[in-house]
Amino acid sequence: MIRSIVLHIVVIAGLFLIESFLLEHYAYHHGNLARILVLATYAVGYNILFGYTGLLSLGHAMFFAAGMYGCALLIRIGEWSIAPAFFVGVLCALTLGLIVGFLALRTIGVGFMIVTLMFAQSIYLTALYYNEYTRGDEGFSIPQTVRSIGGIDLTDPTTRYFAALILFSICLLMSLALVQSKAGRVLIAIRENEDRTRMLGFNPFRYKLFALVISAGMAGAAGAAYAVLFGYAGATFASVQYSIFPLLWVLLGGPGTTLGPLLGTILMFYLVDLASGSIMPGLAALVENNFGIEAPGLASAYLLLVGLALVLLVLFAPKGLLGSVRERWVPWLP
Protein backbone atom coordinates (compact mmCIF):
# COMPACT_ATOMS: atom_id res chain seq x y z
CA MET A 1 0.00 0.00 0.00
CA ILE A 2 2.85 2.39 0.87
CA ARG A 3 4.53 1.99 -2.51
CA SER A 4 1.17 2.70 -4.21
CA ILE A 5 0.86 5.95 -2.28
CA VAL A 6 4.49 6.85 -3.02
CA LEU A 7 3.94 6.19 -6.73
CA HIS A 8 0.93 8.50 -6.82
CA ILE A 9 2.72 11.22 -4.88
CA VAL A 10 5.63 10.97 -7.33
CA VAL A 11 3.27 11.32 -10.30
CA ILE A 12 1.58 14.35 -8.74
CA ALA A 13 4.96 15.87 -7.82
CA GLY A 14 6.15 15.29 -11.38
CA LEU A 15 3.12 17.11 -12.76
CA PHE A 16 3.77 19.90 -10.27
CA LEU A 17 7.46 20.28 -11.14
CA ILE A 18 7.01 20.11 -14.89
CA GLU A 19 4.79 23.20 -14.93
CA SER A 20 7.40 25.95 -15.01
CA PHE A 21 9.47 24.04 -17.58
CA LEU A 22 6.48 23.65 -19.86
CA LEU A 23 5.40 27.26 -19.48
CA GLU A 24 8.87 28.51 -20.35
CA HIS A 25 9.63 26.18 -23.26
CA TYR A 26 6.39 24.62 -24.45
CA ALA A 27 3.52 27.00 -23.78
CA TYR A 28 1.28 25.06 -26.18
CA HIS A 29 1.72 21.86 -24.20
CA HIS A 30 1.34 23.76 -20.95
CA GLY A 31 -2.19 24.75 -21.99
CA ASN A 32 -2.88 21.26 -23.29
CA LEU A 33 -1.80 19.63 -20.04
CA ALA A 34 -4.12 21.83 -17.98
CA ARG A 35 -6.98 20.72 -20.22
CA ILE A 36 -5.81 17.09 -20.06
CA LEU A 37 -5.77 17.19 -16.25
CA VAL A 38 -9.40 18.31 -16.17
CA LEU A 39 -10.40 15.65 -18.70
CA ALA A 40 -8.34 13.05 -16.82
CA THR A 41 -10.35 13.92 -13.70
CA TYR A 42 -13.43 13.02 -15.70
CA ALA A 43 -11.74 9.76 -16.73
CA VAL A 44 -10.73 8.96 -13.13
CA GLY A 45 -14.41 9.19 -12.19
CA TYR A 46 -15.44 7.07 -15.15
CA ASN A 47 -12.85 4.47 -14.19
CA ILE A 48 -14.43 3.99 -10.77
CA LEU A 49 -17.65 2.93 -12.44
CA PHE A 50 -16.29 1.11 -15.47
CA GLY A 51 -12.83 -0.06 -14.47
CA TYR A 52 -13.50 -1.06 -10.87
CA THR A 53 -17.22 -1.81 -10.74
CA GLY A 54 -17.60 -3.19 -14.25
CA LEU A 55 -20.50 -0.94 -15.26
CA LEU A 56 -20.19 0.45 -18.77
CA SER A 57 -22.06 3.74 -18.99
CA LEU A 58 -22.67 5.31 -22.37
CA GLY A 59 -24.13 8.44 -20.85
CA HIS A 60 -21.48 9.87 -18.57
CA ALA A 61 -21.43 13.14 -20.49
CA MET A 62 -24.66 14.04 -18.70
CA PHE A 63 -22.77 14.24 -15.40
CA PHE A 64 -19.98 16.27 -16.95
CA ALA A 65 -22.61 18.57 -18.47
CA ALA A 66 -24.57 18.75 -15.20
CA GLY A 67 -21.47 20.01 -13.43
CA MET A 68 -20.60 22.34 -16.26
CA TYR A 69 -24.06 23.90 -16.68
CA GLY A 70 -24.83 23.83 -12.94
CA CYS A 71 -21.78 25.98 -12.42
CA ALA A 72 -21.69 28.07 -15.61
CA LEU A 73 -25.38 29.03 -15.65
CA LEU A 74 -25.21 30.20 -12.06
CA ILE A 75 -22.25 32.40 -12.94
CA ARG A 76 -23.78 33.70 -16.18
CA ILE A 77 -27.40 34.13 -15.20
CA GLY A 78 -27.34 34.12 -11.42
CA GLU A 79 -24.15 36.16 -11.24
CA TRP A 80 -22.79 33.85 -8.57
CA SER A 81 -19.12 33.86 -7.73
CA ILE A 82 -16.92 30.96 -8.83
CA ALA A 83 -16.54 28.94 -5.63
CA PRO A 84 -20.20 28.44 -4.66
CA ALA A 85 -21.15 27.94 -8.32
CA PHE A 86 -18.51 25.22 -8.61
CA PHE A 87 -19.87 23.37 -5.58
CA VAL A 88 -23.45 23.64 -6.80
CA GLY A 89 -22.25 22.25 -10.14
CA VAL A 90 -20.78 19.22 -8.36
CA LEU A 91 -23.96 18.90 -6.32
CA CYS A 92 -26.04 18.88 -9.53
CA ALA A 93 -23.94 16.01 -10.90
CA LEU A 94 -24.17 14.07 -7.61
CA THR A 95 -27.95 14.50 -7.51
CA LEU A 96 -28.31 13.47 -11.14
CA GLY A 97 -26.07 10.48 -10.44
CA LEU A 98 -28.31 9.45 -7.57
CA ILE A 99 -31.50 9.73 -9.64
CA VAL A 100 -30.09 8.06 -12.76
CA GLY A 101 -28.39 5.39 -10.69
CA PHE A 102 -31.54 4.60 -8.78
CA LEU A 103 -33.35 3.93 -12.05
CA ALA A 104 -30.62 2.67 -14.38
CA LEU A 105 -29.06 0.22 -11.91
CA ARG A 106 -32.20 -1.87 -12.08
CA THR A 107 -30.85 -3.00 -15.43
CA ILE A 108 -27.60 -4.81 -16.17
CA GLY A 109 -25.16 -5.15 -19.07
CA VAL A 110 -26.45 -3.84 -22.37
CA GLY A 111 -29.61 -2.61 -20.65
CA PHE A 112 -27.55 -0.35 -18.41
CA MET A 113 -25.64 1.00 -21.40
CA ILE A 114 -28.85 1.81 -23.27
CA VAL A 115 -30.59 3.38 -20.27
CA THR A 116 -27.63 5.62 -19.45
CA LEU A 117 -27.36 6.58 -23.13
CA MET A 118 -31.05 7.51 -23.20
CA PHE A 119 -30.78 9.60 -20.04
CA ALA A 120 -27.76 11.40 -21.49
CA GLN A 121 -29.53 12.06 -24.75
CA SER A 122 -32.43 13.54 -22.78
CA ILE A 123 -30.03 15.89 -21.00
CA TYR A 124 -28.35 16.76 -24.30
CA LEU A 125 -31.69 17.53 -25.97
CA THR A 126 -32.76 19.52 -22.93
CA ALA A 127 -29.60 21.62 -23.25
CA LEU A 128 -30.42 22.22 -26.91
CA TYR A 129 -34.10 22.90 -26.22
CA TYR A 130 -33.41 25.59 -23.64
CA ASN A 131 -31.25 27.37 -26.15
CA GLU A 132 -32.03 30.80 -24.77
CA TYR A 133 -30.19 29.90 -21.56
CA THR A 134 -27.58 27.41 -22.75
CA ARG A 135 -27.09 28.76 -26.30
CA GLY A 136 -27.11 25.15 -27.48
CA ASP A 137 -24.16 23.78 -29.45
CA GLU A 138 -22.73 27.24 -29.84
CA GLY A 139 -22.40 27.53 -26.09
CA PHE A 140 -21.43 30.59 -24.14
CA SER A 141 -18.31 31.95 -22.62
CA ILE A 142 -17.74 33.08 -19.05
CA PRO A 143 -16.11 36.50 -18.94
CA GLN A 144 -12.51 36.62 -17.80
CA THR A 145 -13.37 39.25 -15.23
CA VAL A 146 -15.48 36.89 -13.12
CA ARG A 147 -13.14 33.89 -13.30
CA SER A 148 -11.28 34.43 -10.06
CA ILE A 149 -11.45 33.11 -6.51
CA GLY A 150 -10.51 35.40 -3.64
CA GLY A 151 -8.51 37.63 -5.94
CA ILE A 152 -6.67 34.71 -7.59
CA ASP A 153 -7.02 35.02 -11.35
CA LEU A 154 -7.99 31.63 -12.79
CA THR A 155 -7.32 32.78 -16.34
CA ASP A 156 -3.62 33.05 -15.64
CA PRO A 157 -2.02 29.97 -17.28
CA THR A 158 0.00 29.00 -14.21
CA THR A 159 -2.94 29.37 -11.84
CA ARG A 160 -5.17 27.47 -14.24
CA TYR A 161 -2.64 24.66 -14.48
CA PHE A 162 -2.31 24.34 -10.72
CA ALA A 163 -6.06 24.56 -10.18
CA ALA A 164 -6.50 21.69 -12.65
CA LEU A 165 -3.70 19.77 -10.95
CA ILE A 166 -5.25 20.24 -7.50
CA LEU A 167 -8.61 18.96 -8.72
CA PHE A 168 -7.00 16.02 -10.50
CA SER A 169 -4.83 15.17 -7.49
CA ILE A 170 -7.79 15.21 -5.11
CA CYS A 171 -9.81 12.91 -7.37
CA LEU A 172 -6.84 10.62 -8.06
CA LEU A 173 -6.07 10.19 -4.35
CA MET A 174 -9.75 9.69 -3.58
CA SER A 175 -9.81 7.01 -6.24
CA LEU A 176 -6.73 5.34 -4.73
CA ALA A 177 -8.22 5.49 -1.23
CA LEU A 178 -11.49 4.03 -2.50
CA VAL A 179 -9.82 1.21 -4.38
CA GLN A 180 -7.77 0.21 -1.34
CA SER A 181 -10.69 0.47 1.06
CA LYS A 182 -13.08 -2.32 1.95
CA ALA A 183 -15.79 -0.71 -0.18
CA GLY A 184 -13.36 -0.70 -3.10
CA ARG A 185 -12.76 -4.42 -2.67
CA VAL A 186 -16.49 -5.02 -2.80
CA LEU A 187 -16.76 -2.98 -6.01
CA ILE A 188 -14.06 -5.14 -7.60
CA ALA A 189 -15.83 -8.25 -6.33
CA ILE A 190 -19.04 -7.04 -7.98
CA ARG A 191 -17.16 -6.53 -11.22
CA GLU A 192 -15.76 -10.05 -10.99
CA ASN A 193 -18.96 -11.81 -9.99
CA GLU A 194 -22.02 -9.95 -8.80
CA ASP A 195 -24.01 -13.02 -7.73
CA ARG A 196 -21.13 -14.36 -5.71
CA THR A 197 -20.73 -11.01 -3.98
CA ARG A 198 -24.41 -11.08 -3.10
CA MET A 199 -23.97 -14.57 -1.69
CA LEU A 200 -21.31 -13.22 0.65
CA GLY A 201 -23.87 -10.88 2.18
CA PHE A 202 -23.34 -7.65 0.21
CA ASN A 203 -26.07 -5.66 -1.46
CA PRO A 204 -24.66 -5.02 -4.97
CA PHE A 205 -27.27 -2.37 -5.78
CA ARG A 206 -26.17 -0.20 -2.88
CA TYR A 207 -22.49 -0.48 -3.76
CA LYS A 208 -23.10 0.15 -7.46
CA LEU A 209 -25.17 3.20 -6.63
CA PHE A 210 -22.36 4.44 -4.41
CA ALA A 211 -19.84 3.96 -7.24
CA LEU A 212 -22.10 5.70 -9.73
CA VAL A 213 -22.67 8.71 -7.48
CA ILE A 214 -18.94 9.10 -6.75
CA SER A 215 -18.18 8.72 -10.43
CA ALA A 216 -20.85 11.27 -11.38
CA GLY A 217 -19.51 13.67 -8.75
CA MET A 218 -16.01 13.52 -10.22
CA ALA A 219 -17.38 13.94 -13.75
CA GLY A 220 -19.40 16.93 -12.51
CA ALA A 221 -16.35 18.43 -10.81
CA ALA A 222 -14.42 18.08 -14.07
CA GLY A 223 -17.29 19.71 -16.00
CA ALA A 224 -17.55 22.61 -13.56
CA ALA A 225 -13.78 23.05 -13.56
CA TYR A 226 -13.73 23.05 -17.35
CA ALA A 227 -16.30 25.87 -17.41
CA VAL A 228 -14.43 27.88 -14.80
CA LEU A 229 -10.87 27.33 -16.05
CA PHE A 230 -11.49 27.54 -19.79
CA GLY A 231 -14.43 29.91 -19.63
CA TYR A 232 -16.77 28.01 -21.87
CA ALA A 233 -19.89 25.83 -21.59
CA GLY A 234 -21.64 24.22 -24.54
CA ALA A 235 -24.05 21.40 -25.36
CA THR A 236 -21.29 19.53 -27.21
CA PHE A 237 -20.04 18.42 -23.80
CA ALA A 238 -23.38 16.71 -23.21
CA SER A 239 -23.30 14.83 -26.51
CA VAL A 240 -22.68 11.11 -26.86
CA GLN A 241 -19.17 11.85 -28.10
CA TYR A 242 -18.23 13.04 -24.62
CA SER A 243 -19.64 9.85 -23.17
CA ILE A 244 -17.46 7.77 -25.47
CA PHE A 245 -14.27 9.75 -24.81
CA PRO A 246 -13.75 8.71 -21.18
CA LEU A 247 -14.42 5.11 -22.17
CA LEU A 248 -11.65 5.33 -24.77
CA TRP A 249 -9.26 7.07 -22.39
CA VAL A 250 -9.81 4.46 -19.72
CA LEU A 251 -9.60 1.56 -22.17
CA LEU A 252 -6.33 2.89 -23.53
CA GLY A 253 -4.72 3.63 -20.16
CA GLY A 254 -5.99 0.51 -18.43
CA PRO A 255 -9.41 0.00 -16.87
CA GLY A 256 -9.16 -0.78 -13.18
CA THR A 257 -5.82 0.99 -12.73
CA THR A 258 -5.78 4.30 -10.88
CA LEU A 259 -3.21 5.95 -13.15
CA GLY A 260 -4.54 4.46 -16.38
CA PRO A 261 -7.09 7.26 -16.96
CA LEU A 262 -4.34 9.91 -16.87
CA LEU A 263 -2.09 7.98 -19.26
CA GLY A 264 -5.00 7.19 -21.58
CA THR A 265 -6.18 10.79 -21.66
CA ILE A 266 -2.68 12.12 -22.43
CA LEU A 267 -2.08 9.59 -25.20
CA MET A 268 -5.50 9.93 -26.79
CA PHE A 269 -5.39 13.72 -26.59
CA TYR A 270 -2.07 13.85 -28.40
CA LEU A 271 -3.04 11.11 -30.83
CA VAL A 272 -6.07 13.16 -31.89
CA ASP A 273 -3.99 16.34 -31.83
CA LEU A 274 -1.25 14.91 -34.03
CA ALA A 275 -3.60 13.00 -36.31
CA SER A 276 -5.84 15.99 -36.99
CA GLY A 277 -3.06 18.58 -37.01
CA SER A 278 -0.30 16.97 -39.03
CA ILE A 279 -0.51 13.25 -39.76
CA MET A 280 -3.79 13.08 -41.68
CA PRO A 281 -3.38 16.40 -43.53
CA GLY A 282 0.16 15.26 -44.42
CA LEU A 283 -1.20 11.93 -45.65
CA ALA A 284 -3.82 13.73 -47.76
CA ALA A 285 -1.11 15.91 -49.32
CA LEU A 286 1.07 12.85 -49.95
CA VAL A 287 -1.76 11.06 -51.76
CA GLU A 288 -2.53 14.13 -53.81
CA ASN A 289 1.07 14.83 -54.78
CA ASN A 290 2.06 11.28 -55.65
CA PHE A 291 -1.11 9.83 -57.07
CA GLY A 292 -2.89 12.94 -58.25
CA ILE A 293 -5.96 11.95 -56.25
CA GLU A 294 -7.68 14.67 -54.32
CA ALA A 295 -8.68 13.41 -50.91
CA PRO A 296 -10.13 16.36 -49.02
CA GLY A 297 -11.91 14.09 -46.52
CA LEU A 298 -8.70 12.30 -45.57
CA ALA A 299 -7.23 15.39 -43.95
CA SER A 300 -10.03 15.50 -41.40
CA ALA A 301 -10.37 11.74 -40.98
CA TYR A 302 -8.26 11.65 -37.82
CA LEU A 303 -10.67 9.19 -36.23
CA LEU A 304 -9.32 6.58 -38.65
CA LEU A 305 -6.03 6.74 -36.79
CA VAL A 306 -7.77 6.67 -33.43
CA GLY A 307 -9.71 3.60 -34.56
CA LEU A 308 -6.51 1.92 -35.72
CA ALA A 309 -4.88 2.63 -32.37
CA LEU A 310 -7.83 1.05 -30.57
CA VAL A 311 -7.76 -2.04 -32.80
CA LEU A 312 -4.07 -2.47 -32.03
CA LEU A 313 -4.78 -1.95 -28.35
CA VAL A 314 -7.45 -4.64 -28.29
CA LEU A 315 -5.16 -7.03 -30.15
CA PHE A 316 -1.96 -6.50 -28.18
CA ALA A 317 -2.95 -5.00 -24.82
CA PRO A 318 -6.59 -5.87 -24.14
CA LYS A 319 -6.24 -4.79 -20.51
CA GLY A 320 -4.99 -1.36 -21.53
CA LEU A 321 -1.43 -0.11 -21.18
CA LEU A 322 -1.13 -0.03 -17.40
CA GLY A 323 -3.34 -3.11 -17.12
CA SER A 324 -0.78 -4.97 -19.21
CA VAL A 325 2.09 -3.49 -17.19
CA ARG A 326 0.42 -4.72 -14.01
CA GLU A 327 -0.20 -8.15 -15.46
CA ARG A 328 3.35 -8.65 -16.69
CA TRP A 329 5.66 -6.66 -14.47
CA VAL A 330 4.09 -4.71 -11.60
CA PRO A 331 1.42 -6.83 -9.90
CA TRP A 332 1.04 -4.36 -7.01
CA LEU A 333 -0.03 -1.50 -9.32
CA PRO A 334 -3.40 -0.34 -7.97
Add this chain to the structure above:
Amino acid sequence: MLTLSNINASYGDVQILRDLSLTARSGETLCLLGRNGAGKTTTLKTIMGLIRAKSGSITLDGEELTTLPPHEVPKRGIGYVPQGRRLFAEMTVAENLEIGLMTRGRGRAVRERMLDLFPVLRERYRQISGTLSGGEQQMLAMARALCLEPRVLLLDEPTEGLQPSMIALIRDVVVDLKQTDVATILVEQRVDAVLSIADRVVFIENGQSREEADAETLRANPDLVRRYVGIA
Protein backbone atom coordinates in the same frame (compact mmCIF):
# COMPACT_ATOMS: atom_id res chain seq x y z
CA MET B 1 -31.68 -26.26 12.35
CA LEU B 2 -32.62 -25.46 8.75
CA THR B 3 -36.09 -26.53 7.73
CA LEU B 4 -37.67 -26.50 4.29
CA SER B 5 -41.41 -27.10 4.33
CA ASN B 6 -43.44 -27.72 1.17
CA ILE B 7 -41.28 -25.57 -1.05
CA ASN B 8 -42.46 -24.89 -4.59
CA ALA B 9 -40.10 -23.09 -6.97
CA SER B 10 -39.91 -22.52 -10.72
CA TYR B 11 -37.71 -21.24 -13.51
CA GLY B 12 -40.25 -19.08 -15.30
CA ASP B 13 -43.19 -21.35 -16.11
CA VAL B 14 -41.27 -24.55 -15.49
CA GLN B 15 -41.84 -25.81 -11.99
CA ILE B 16 -38.74 -27.46 -10.55
CA LEU B 17 -39.45 -28.00 -6.85
CA ARG B 18 -42.75 -29.52 -5.81
CA ASP B 19 -43.67 -29.47 -2.15
CA LEU B 20 -40.08 -30.26 -1.22
CA SER B 21 -39.40 -30.67 2.48
CA LEU B 22 -36.23 -31.46 4.36
CA THR B 23 -34.40 -30.68 7.58
CA ALA B 24 -30.70 -30.21 8.28
CA ARG B 25 -29.65 -30.44 11.94
CA SER B 26 -26.68 -28.79 13.57
CA GLY B 27 -23.42 -30.71 13.16
CA GLU B 28 -24.71 -33.19 10.61
CA THR B 29 -23.91 -33.71 6.93
CA LEU B 30 -27.01 -34.08 4.83
CA CYS B 31 -26.53 -35.18 1.23
CA LEU B 32 -28.96 -34.57 -1.58
CA LEU B 33 -28.86 -37.33 -4.17
CA GLY B 34 -30.75 -37.58 -7.40
CA ARG B 35 -30.41 -37.69 -11.17
CA ASN B 36 -29.45 -34.68 -13.24
CA GLY B 37 -32.31 -32.20 -13.32
CA ALA B 38 -33.95 -33.63 -10.21
CA GLY B 39 -33.79 -30.25 -8.45
CA LYS B 40 -30.76 -30.55 -6.14
CA THR B 41 -29.01 -27.35 -7.19
CA THR B 42 -32.34 -25.56 -7.38
CA THR B 43 -32.95 -26.54 -3.77
CA LEU B 44 -29.70 -24.85 -2.72
CA LYS B 45 -30.44 -21.75 -4.82
CA THR B 46 -33.90 -21.52 -3.33
CA ILE B 47 -32.48 -21.70 0.19
CA MET B 48 -30.16 -18.81 -0.74
CA GLY B 49 -33.03 -16.78 -2.18
CA LEU B 50 -31.52 -16.78 -5.67
CA ILE B 51 -34.72 -18.46 -6.82
CA ARG B 52 -37.84 -17.25 -5.07
CA ALA B 53 -39.97 -19.93 -3.48
CA LYS B 54 -43.53 -19.57 -4.79
CA SER B 55 -44.89 -21.15 -1.66
CA GLY B 56 -43.68 -22.97 1.39
CA SER B 57 -41.35 -21.93 4.12
CA ILE B 58 -37.61 -21.96 4.81
CA THR B 59 -36.58 -21.33 8.41
CA LEU B 60 -33.24 -21.26 10.18
CA ASP B 61 -33.61 -21.90 13.89
CA GLY B 62 -37.16 -20.60 13.63
CA GLU B 63 -36.34 -17.47 11.65
CA GLU B 64 -38.14 -17.17 8.32
CA LEU B 65 -35.74 -16.81 5.37
CA THR B 66 -38.17 -17.06 2.46
CA THR B 67 -39.00 -13.38 2.33
CA LEU B 68 -35.46 -12.06 2.78
CA PRO B 69 -33.55 -10.50 -0.13
CA PRO B 70 -30.72 -12.83 -1.26
CA HIS B 71 -27.90 -10.73 0.24
CA GLU B 72 -29.49 -10.99 3.70
CA VAL B 73 -29.52 -14.79 3.72
CA PRO B 74 -25.73 -15.20 4.21
CA LYS B 75 -25.87 -12.69 7.07
CA ARG B 76 -28.38 -14.94 8.82
CA GLY B 77 -25.82 -17.74 8.84
CA ILE B 78 -25.92 -19.65 5.55
CA GLY B 79 -22.76 -20.11 3.50
CA TYR B 80 -22.95 -21.22 -0.10
CA VAL B 81 -20.27 -22.72 -2.31
CA PRO B 82 -21.79 -22.97 -5.78
CA GLN B 83 -20.90 -25.42 -8.47
CA GLY B 84 -17.81 -24.24 -10.36
CA ARG B 85 -16.40 -22.35 -7.32
CA ARG B 86 -16.98 -18.83 -8.66
CA LEU B 87 -13.96 -17.18 -7.10
CA PHE B 88 -12.97 -13.59 -7.71
CA ALA B 89 -10.36 -14.79 -10.15
CA GLU B 90 -8.31 -11.60 -10.38
CA MET B 91 -8.03 -11.21 -6.62
CA THR B 92 -5.43 -12.88 -4.47
CA VAL B 93 -6.24 -15.62 -1.98
CA ALA B 94 -5.90 -13.02 0.80
CA GLU B 95 -8.36 -10.65 -0.89
CA ASN B 96 -10.88 -13.42 -1.51
CA LEU B 97 -10.78 -14.29 2.19
CA GLU B 98 -10.97 -10.64 3.17
CA ILE B 99 -14.19 -10.22 1.21
CA GLY B 100 -15.60 -13.23 3.01
CA LEU B 101 -14.57 -11.80 6.38
CA MET B 102 -16.00 -8.35 5.80
CA THR B 103 -19.63 -9.32 6.27
CA ARG B 104 -19.04 -10.57 9.79
CA GLY B 105 -16.38 -8.03 10.68
CA ARG B 106 -14.33 -10.50 12.72
CA GLY B 107 -11.09 -10.70 10.84
CA ARG B 108 -7.92 -12.15 12.16
CA ALA B 109 -9.07 -15.06 14.33
CA VAL B 110 -11.44 -16.45 11.70
CA ARG B 111 -8.85 -15.99 8.95
CA GLU B 112 -6.25 -17.90 10.98
CA ARG B 113 -8.77 -20.67 11.59
CA MET B 114 -9.39 -20.92 7.84
CA LEU B 115 -5.68 -21.01 7.08
CA ASP B 116 -5.26 -23.77 9.66
CA LEU B 117 -8.15 -25.67 8.13
CA PHE B 118 -6.73 -25.26 4.61
CA PRO B 119 -2.93 -25.01 5.04
CA VAL B 120 -2.36 -24.85 1.30
CA LEU B 121 -4.06 -21.45 1.26
CA ARG B 122 -1.43 -20.12 3.64
CA GLU B 123 1.26 -21.13 1.15
CA ARG B 124 -0.66 -19.47 -1.68
CA TYR B 125 -1.77 -16.47 0.35
CA ARG B 126 -0.53 -13.76 -2.06
CA GLN B 127 -1.24 -15.70 -5.23
CA ILE B 128 -3.91 -14.62 -7.71
CA SER B 129 -6.76 -17.04 -7.11
CA GLY B 130 -7.41 -17.62 -10.81
CA THR B 131 -3.99 -19.28 -11.04
CA LEU B 132 -4.70 -21.86 -8.31
CA SER B 133 -5.35 -25.49 -9.16
CA GLY B 134 -8.93 -26.72 -9.21
CA GLY B 135 -8.63 -28.31 -5.79
CA GLU B 136 -7.04 -25.22 -4.27
CA GLN B 137 -9.77 -23.06 -5.77
CA GLN B 138 -12.37 -25.33 -4.23
CA MET B 139 -10.69 -25.00 -0.84
CA LEU B 140 -10.60 -21.25 -1.19
CA ALA B 141 -14.27 -21.17 -2.14
CA MET B 142 -15.07 -23.23 0.96
CA ALA B 143 -12.83 -21.13 3.19
CA ARG B 144 -14.43 -17.95 1.93
CA ALA B 145 -17.90 -19.29 2.65
CA LEU B 146 -16.76 -20.44 6.11
CA CYS B 147 -15.42 -16.93 6.81
CA LEU B 148 -19.07 -15.97 7.29
CA GLU B 149 -19.10 -18.40 10.24
CA PRO B 150 -22.26 -20.01 8.92
CA ARG B 151 -24.59 -22.24 10.86
CA VAL B 152 -25.38 -24.06 7.61
CA LEU B 153 -22.97 -24.64 4.74
CA LEU B 154 -24.31 -25.49 1.30
CA LEU B 155 -21.87 -27.29 -1.00
CA ASP B 156 -22.77 -27.90 -4.62
CA GLU B 157 -20.66 -30.70 -6.09
CA PRO B 158 -17.42 -29.70 -4.35
CA THR B 159 -15.44 -32.65 -5.73
CA GLU B 160 -16.43 -32.12 -9.36
CA GLY B 161 -13.42 -32.38 -11.66
CA LEU B 162 -10.88 -32.82 -8.87
CA GLN B 163 -8.09 -35.37 -8.58
CA PRO B 164 -8.48 -38.08 -5.91
CA SER B 165 -5.99 -36.54 -3.45
CA MET B 166 -7.92 -33.26 -3.51
CA ILE B 167 -11.23 -35.07 -3.12
CA ALA B 168 -9.83 -36.74 0.00
CA LEU B 169 -8.78 -33.37 1.41
CA ILE B 170 -12.19 -31.82 0.75
CA ARG B 171 -13.84 -34.83 2.32
CA ASP B 172 -11.65 -34.49 5.42
CA VAL B 173 -12.71 -30.87 5.82
CA VAL B 174 -16.39 -31.76 5.52
CA VAL B 175 -15.88 -34.46 8.15
CA ASP B 176 -14.07 -31.94 10.38
CA LEU B 177 -17.05 -29.60 10.14
CA LYS B 178 -19.08 -32.21 11.98
CA GLN B 179 -17.02 -31.45 15.07
CA THR B 180 -18.47 -27.95 15.00
CA ASP B 181 -22.16 -27.13 15.05
CA VAL B 182 -22.20 -26.38 11.33
CA ALA B 183 -24.83 -28.30 9.37
CA THR B 184 -23.62 -29.18 5.88
CA ILE B 185 -25.96 -29.77 2.96
CA LEU B 186 -24.03 -31.44 0.20
CA VAL B 187 -25.07 -31.99 -3.39
CA GLU B 188 -22.82 -34.65 -4.81
CA GLN B 189 -22.85 -37.02 -7.78
CA ARG B 190 -20.15 -39.34 -6.43
CA VAL B 191 -22.00 -41.96 -4.44
CA ASP B 192 -18.79 -43.25 -2.81
CA ALA B 193 -18.05 -39.77 -1.50
CA VAL B 194 -21.60 -39.41 -0.23
CA LEU B 195 -21.54 -42.72 1.60
CA SER B 196 -18.22 -41.91 3.26
CA ILE B 197 -19.24 -38.58 4.76
CA ALA B 198 -23.02 -38.34 4.93
CA ASP B 199 -25.00 -38.77 8.09
CA ARG B 200 -28.26 -38.77 6.19
CA VAL B 201 -29.23 -38.81 2.53
CA VAL B 202 -32.33 -37.31 0.98
CA PHE B 203 -33.27 -38.61 -2.45
CA ILE B 204 -34.74 -35.99 -4.73
CA GLU B 205 -36.76 -36.90 -7.78
CA ASN B 206 -38.80 -34.56 -9.96
CA GLY B 207 -38.35 -31.78 -7.45
CA GLN B 208 -39.69 -33.77 -4.52
CA SER B 209 -37.91 -35.29 -1.56
CA ARG B 210 -38.90 -38.91 -2.10
CA GLU B 211 -37.07 -40.81 0.55
CA GLU B 212 -34.63 -40.36 3.36
CA ALA B 213 -32.09 -42.78 4.79
CA ASP B 214 -29.02 -42.74 6.97
CA ALA B 215 -25.64 -43.72 5.50
CA GLU B 216 -25.55 -47.06 7.33
CA THR B 217 -28.82 -48.13 5.76
CA LEU B 218 -27.64 -47.11 2.31
CA ARG B 219 -24.40 -49.01 2.58
CA ALA B 220 -26.41 -52.09 3.46
CA ASN B 221 -28.98 -51.43 0.75
CA PRO B 222 -27.39 -50.27 -2.51
CA ASP B 223 -30.63 -50.93 -4.39
CA LEU B 224 -32.05 -47.77 -2.88
CA VAL B 225 -29.25 -45.70 -4.40
CA ARG B 226 -29.60 -47.49 -7.72
CA ARG B 227 -33.30 -46.73 -7.82
CA TYR B 228 -32.83 -42.95 -7.55
CA VAL B 229 -29.43 -42.37 -9.08
CA GLY B 230 -29.03 -45.28 -11.46
CA ILE B 231 -25.65 -46.40 -10.06
CA ALA B 232 -24.41 -47.66 -6.72
